[in-house]
Amino acid sequence: MLPKALGLEEFGGELVIAVLVLAALATLGCSIASIVSATGILVSLQRWRELFGSSAPLSMLYTSSDTLRAAPTFTEFAAMLRQQTLEIEHQNATVSLWVVINTYSYRYAFLRRAVVWLRASLLIFSGSVAFAVVLLGVKLSIK
Numbered sequence: 724m725l726p727k728a729l730g731l732e733e734f735g736g737e738l739v740i741a742v743l744v745l746a747a748l749a750t751l752g753c754s755i756a757s758i759v760s761a762t763g764i765l766v767s768l769q770r771w772r773e774l775f776g777s778s779a780p781l782s783m784l785y786t787s788s789d790t791l792r793a794a795p796t797f798t799e800f801a802a803m804l805r806q807q808t809l810e811i812e813h814q815n816a817t818v819s820l821w822v823v824i825n826t827y828s829y830r831y832a833f834l835r836r837a838v839v840w841l842r843a844s845l846l847i848f849s850g851s852v853a854f855a856v857v858l859l860g861v862k863l864s865i866k
Contacts (some may be wrong), residue, residue: 737778750848782818786818
């Protein structure tokens with residue numbers, strides 16, 4: 724019934740509609756996969772110590788979670804700040820840089836996957852549009 728209403732009987736009817744519906748579903752699925760991967764770039768569901776290992780020492784003043792865990796009150800924070808030495812600062816900065824580098828690498832992998840899924844979505848969508856345009860062109864040339 725639908726192929727006749729759309730004037731697609733001579734092009735395979737239900738098969739043509741099935742191909743276009745499958746292409747639309749594949750495009751949607753790839754788009755959803757891209758969005759899900761992209762959300763992994765924004766925020767990790769795990770703490771960095773769980774992701775990269777907990778062997779790194781605490782990074783006071785550079786990492787808010789470490790700082791607030793070690794000094795939850797202002798008085799403790801101020802005392803910790805007064806005790807900072809150049810050696811402690813260097814260690815804290817080193818830990819923080821290591822975390823930033825690992826976080827960048829971890830999130831970049833999500834970005835790469837998101838782009839692959841987005842490209843697949845665009846390829847399938849473009850193919851289905853081209854297929855529909857060719858069918859329309861053939862149909863118009865027959866009339």
